[in-house]
Structure formats: structure tokens, C-alpha cells
Amino acid sequence: MTDEAATLSAAGPLTRDEVARVVARDIPSGSYVNLGIGLPTKVANHLEPDSGVVLHTENGMLGMGPEAHGDEVDHDLINAGKIPVTELPGAAYFHHADSFAMMRGGHLDICVLGAYQVSAGGDLANWHTGRPDDIPAVGGAMDLALGAKQTFVMMDLFTRSGEPKLVPSCTYPLTGLACVSRVYTERAVFLLGDGQVRVRQTFGTNVADLQAGLPGVELVDATGRA
């Protein structure tokens, strides 16, 4: 464990920006990455300028730069959230079928998504609350969920009303099956796979306390502190 990780672990639950920093540090240099709309966009703020990480946006671009401001704004150059962005040297544009072929074909290294729920088996629910009065809208969520070599989820571990979002099986409509390999939350980083949920790191808590808050999900302590 690095000094910084030890500090984070002792200090209590992380802020969302701190979670974004943990995710950013786990992205290897030179990776091709898609950051989902919402919370995951914060990860971009924590990527080192020399990381060589190349950002993909589903609407047809590799080499996406930071959000555009002032004179940089060009409404033909937007991200998946329809926010004006910039273009980095070495960028490339392509049409939508090519963009999603790139995702579906497993060419992206990492996709970081938000979630309503993640199951112990890696199922993801992040597109639809399932409420009958909701107008459903899926966008690229299902393609993103299973397209990348690894799908990371970044979410709060509990809802505002205190319900766990890491669950034995999802009750919200699914986005994809067995597609999530890691879950980053304010209290812990979970590694999913081979039917196990391993706790890699905790923040201001411990595996026993986490286990008490996550009924039906069997945690394996992989913090190296057990």
C-alpha cells in the first residue's frame, strides 16, 4: 500500500473527487478510455497530462480534450453529454457505426460508468429506474457496459435513503450481464470476478463493517490487512 492509499484509508469516506482520483490512478498509461456521462467525467480532471490516456466519446471521436470554454466552444464538437469539448493533437473523427463497432468490438481498454445498482456477479443497472411513469432512454449505456475490455463502475455505495447499491442481484432493469469488473465507491474498491467480490481497499471503514452493510453479498478481504 502506498503512503497515499494508507492516508486515504485512514481518513474516512472519500469525496467524489477523491474517488475519481483513485480511478484515474488505476488507469494505465496509454489506455483508451470512455468516461460515461455524470460522475465518471470527473476522472478526466485527475488524469496526468503525460498519462497518454486517450479519451473516446461515443459520438465519434478519439483524442477528446477537456471541456471547451469561451472562444473554444464549437457546437459541432461535443461529448456524449452534449457538452462542447476540445480536440487534442492526434485526434480522429469517425461515424456512429464505426464508433460503436470500436466499443462493441472490445477495443477500448476501460469504460467508467455510473450505476443505480451492481450485482455481486457484475450485472449492471444504470439506464432505467423501472418506474412506470418514467420515459425510458438507453442511449449508449448497454453498448458501453459490455464493450470495453474492463468496465469500472463509480458510484456511491448507498442510496440517499441508505439502501446498498452493491447487491446480490439487481432489482432495477439491467443494462448488461456480468460486465462490471470493479466498483469504486466512497468506502471501498471492490474487484468482481470468478463469482467473488473482493475488497481491495477501504476508506475509513473495514471489511467487517462493510459486510454488515451489504447483506447477501459475500465479501472477500483482499486489502492485505486481514
Added chain:
Amino acid sequence: MTDEAATLSAAGPLTRDEVARVVARDIPSGSYVNLGIGLPTKVANHLEPDSGVVLHTENGMLGMGPEAHGDEVDHDLINAGKIPVTELPGAAYFHHADSFAMMRGGHLDICVLGAYQVSAGGDLANWHTGRPDDIPAVGGAMDLALGAKQTFVMMDLFTRSGEPKLVPSCTYPLTGLACVSRVYTERAVFLLGDGQVRVRQTFGTNVADLQAGLPGVELVDATGRA
């Protein structure tokens, strides 16, 4: 019947260049056309410079110009027969999947192909003699046969040994089913469709004599001379 058609009809069987000219005159101005390798390439020589006909080559180009000579030769710019060609203003290059999507998707107006046999129902055989010692090679033949809005065949009506090539059903391995809409030969132009074989035009012969030479194929006289 135009004066030229009347002259051709009286003069006896056409040469291959004359057949190519008949095909060329039947291609409407502004058509997108693929000319198969072999005999059909002769059609290009008879297209008027102002015809606006755009030639497609399966290896990834629209706007193909005439064969290249001397300094024009560039071995990165070839046709489907792997002969160096030239590029016309307004040309476009694309990759192989896009090129065949263009064909398969029915975007070409006309494809002109050679043939071993054509059946009365429009089946085409032009890729394989079926001889057991033959190394089979299909190339783009099957894609071309059914890709264009109309597939024209340009062939001799009889083999060197006198066998008819317009037949009740093909004995050679098929390239495509019910895909040929016209057959241009040295003795007649045949229109195929709705289960009929209509003779549009004869060259130095008549429908009765043609019928005698094409057993099992019921000809309908559409020459306007019946």
C-alpha cells in the same frame, strides 16, 4: 427502332465491340455502373465522355477512369482485374467492406458481367466450370451478381462447340439465383423477368431461328417486328 438498330439487325451477328456499344447505349446518363472483368470492360470504350456514367471498382473506388499508360501507371491504383487505371475528378476511395456494402446494398444501378450460362429464370453461372481439377476462385462474382439494381450479362450466345449458353437451367455451378435481367449477345438482346424471355432485338437473325437454336427456352418476340 432507330436507324442504327435497323442497320445492326440487318448486318448479321455483331462483333464483341458492337455488343459492347449496344450495352453502352442502354446505360442511362448518370448511372453508377460496375463492369466485370473480361468482356464487359469493353463497354467503357463506348461510353460517351459526357455520359455522366460513374464507374465503380470492387477494390474500393468510384469515379474510375480509363486504363493507365506510361507515366500514369501507379500500382496503388488498379481495377478489379488488377490492371492500372486512372482517377477522374470527383472520384472517391473507400475500404473493401464499404465497397461491397455499396454493391450488396443495391446502390449501383447496373452491373455488367460475363457468363458461362444464364438460365431462362435469370440464374447466373460465371465463376466455376465445375471440373473437379479446377481450383475454384469466386472473387466478387457472387456479390456483383445480386448487388446492382440491374445485372446485365454480356456473352456469346453459344460456346465454341456450339452449345447454347442461354439455357432452361444452368448445369455449371451457380453464381446467383434469378439475378440477371438482360442478356446481350452477338445475335440478340434478351430481356428476362416475370418468368419470360423476351427478345428485344436480333442481329442478322430472327426470333424463329433463335428459338430453334435455344431448346427448352421459350422466347417471346418483343422486337416489334412480329
Added chain:
Amino acid sequence: MTQFVADPDEAVAGIGDGVSVMIGGFGTAGQPVELIEALVRSGARDLTVVNNNAGNGDVGLAALIGAGRVRKIICSFPRQSDSHHFDAKYRAGEIELELVPQGNLAERIRAGGAGLGGFFTPTGYGTLLAEGRETREIGGRHYVFELPLTADFALVKAHRADGMGNLTYRKTARNFGPVMATAARHTIVQVAQVVPTGGIDPEVVVTPGIFVDTVVELPSAQPAPEEDGQ
């Protein structure tokens, strides 16, 4: 052959009632707003529209929906912060929605243009959007069968056209334009500039003219208008 017309109204004059229309754009980037406004003026109704979204604000596709001209929309992401015209029609039961994951939508359009009969995609397997659909396990992975999409017309916004109808696009406004142009029986394109034949390098053509039936030059249509939020 590509026809060049003088204004958007002439460009869309052939679009009648009850037809299907693919409309390019991801939000407002690449949305052919002037062509859609002409379609609103034309009075064509009972349309089936294919677009990634279901309109933003009060212009373009949103105006077409607001005017009650769209019977059915096939899209991936109808609900947005500024999709109030769609929202109202949907809640009133006045518009039919076919929701398709975005990558499947793009691939179905491509398949339509490429003459394929359908394909197996992993996207959506095991979800609500695949319920009742044919599935298949291939090489140990699960797939859902999707059919191709074609349309009577496509309305596309590109950047430049040459005299042959060859097109280039601009940045992420490219999005659905190139595949939609291949999948419609009649493709109508608005461009910021028409250049003479030979004015686009054959190596950089994105949509060859074979896919382009009608072009209208609208110098003022560039760049895309601003839009609200996500």
C-alpha cells in the same frame, strides 16, 4: 446522379404523408435543422422518424414532433432536459416509441444500407430491450438478433459537397449522417458549402455521391446552434 436544389423547401418537396425519414444528428450537432423546418412547412404528417434523440428545445426535430407530424420515433435517447415536445406527446399517447440501444441503432442502419438481412449483437442481451427477441450463443457469448433499418428518406447535415455529391463532415457532427445516407431510398443533404467537382480530395470523401440524391447549400447553417444541457 445528385441533384442540386435552391432551397430546403424544394429539397423536401417529395416527402409525402406516411413515409419513414431518417434524420441525422446527435442532439443538435449534425441535425439538419433547416431541412426539418422545411418539412414542418411542407405539412407532411404521419411520419416514422429515426434519430438518436427525440428533439431538443423548440426547433428542428422538436418542432416537427410538437406540430404532431410524427406517428412513431425509433431512437436511443428520447428523454433529455429539453425534450418537452416529445415528453408531452409521449405521455399523451400521441407518439409511438421504439427504443433501441444506440450502437444497435447505428448498426441496424448500416446493415440496411449494406443489404444485410440482420445480425447478432451482444448489446442488450438479458435486458428489457431484448425481451421476446431471438437470442443465440455463438462462441460462448450471448447475442440478440437485430433486423436492418431502412427508410424512404434521409435528411443529413454535412459540411461540404462537390459536384458529384461527395460529402465531408465536420467534427462530431459526422455522427449518424454517413450511415443514414446509405440506408434511405432518397437522401437529402444540407451543406455549408458546395465546391466544384475535383474540390474534395478522393482520399477524404466520407460519403460518396452514390448515396446522395439531393443537395442544398445553406451557408448560414454552420455551425450547430447551442443547446441546453444533456
Added chain:
Amino acid sequence: MTQFVADPDEAVAGIGDGVSVMIGGFGTAGQPVELIEALVRSGARDLTVVNNNAGNGDVGLAALIGAGRVRKIICSFPRQSDSHHFDAKYRAGEIELELVPQGNLAERIRAGGAGLGGFFTPTGYGTLLAEGRETREIGGRHYVFELPLTADFALVKAHRADGMGNLTYRKTARNFGPVMATAARHTIVQVAQVVPTGGIDPEVVVTPGIFVDTVVELPSAQPAPEEDGQ
């Protein structure tokens, strides 16, 4: 990340026995001759090769086949006037041939790169090449089911690469390169010129660097060598 290496031998050093290799080119246009020659020198054997043809003359793919390194070839047009190396191996029963119509070959490679499970194509229906294959009638038309193709490696010849591995091609030498680059686990590209990052306009990139693992600059490799007849 794209790696840049000094010579073709280093570029192909990872290709071992028994792997599958897609090789770009239509005849000699776009054929990465120098990479193939390096593969001959490497001694790798028992290869499965995907190419449109089965070699021309005595260089490149023809030399690889002639050296007995190819166990199986998947192609559309093996028999040519100058395919004597393939012809001899085939008649001797020393090479396996899987013959695929050219458009189905290109589409299968694209499907492999695009993560699809397979597709229905009209091409080949009712012919020898569809015997024993699954067929389906969709919308009144007949189709044959085709599976995707992927490979361990792809050898591609492009024109320029930038520092990110983005590629452009030259004229009809583009052919199979762009789809093969997407369908291999490791794509190795020879280019006539490497330019600095930013040296290729993002609008004209044909193959984005995400599909390119290894690049070697071979200024002398351009243009394609002459070849015999058809």
C-alpha cells in the same frame, strides 16, 4: 498504445507457429510485402492466413506459401495467372483452402472487429459455397448466415502514420487494411512515412490508432511493385 519499431523483423518477432494472420492487399496493391518477407525469415509455420488472394509471382504472400509456412488460407480468389506457388501446394494437398465470396470475406472481417456474432447475407445463397449452411428468408429475400472472422495478427500496408498510430492509405491500396486492422488482436503496419502527432488532420484519419499496435516506417516500400495480369 502504438509501438514504433526499427525494422520489419522486429515488427513480426511476436508471430509464432500455429497462429492466424490477416494480410492486407488486393493482389499486390496494399500487400505488406516487406512484413511478409520478414515473416518468411522468422521461420513461423503452420499459419492460417486470411487474404483476398493466394499470392502473386514469387514475393510476399506467394513466397510465404512457397516456403510451406501456410497450413490454411481463407480467401476469395486464389487462382490467378501468377499464383503458381499456391496452385502447386493446393494440387499436392499441402494447403487447405476456405473459399469465401469477396464481399462476405470483407464483411466477416468487419463483423469480427465490430464484436458481432454473425450476420445474414444474400451473397452466395443457392450456390455451392452456401451448401450445408444455415439460410433464412427475411422480408421475402433469401440469406445465408456467416460467422465473424478474427485473427491473432494483421499485417497491413498503409501510407502515413502519425505518433498516435492514426493511419491514412493511398488510392485502391486501402482495400482490406482498415477492416483487418480492427479484427486482429495485434495489428502490425508498414507505412511509407511516419509524421509527428498532429500531422494528420483528424477528419481524414482512416484507421484510428486504437487499432494499431506496431508501426514500422519503410520509405522504400512505396509504391506497390508491378504484377502480372489478373
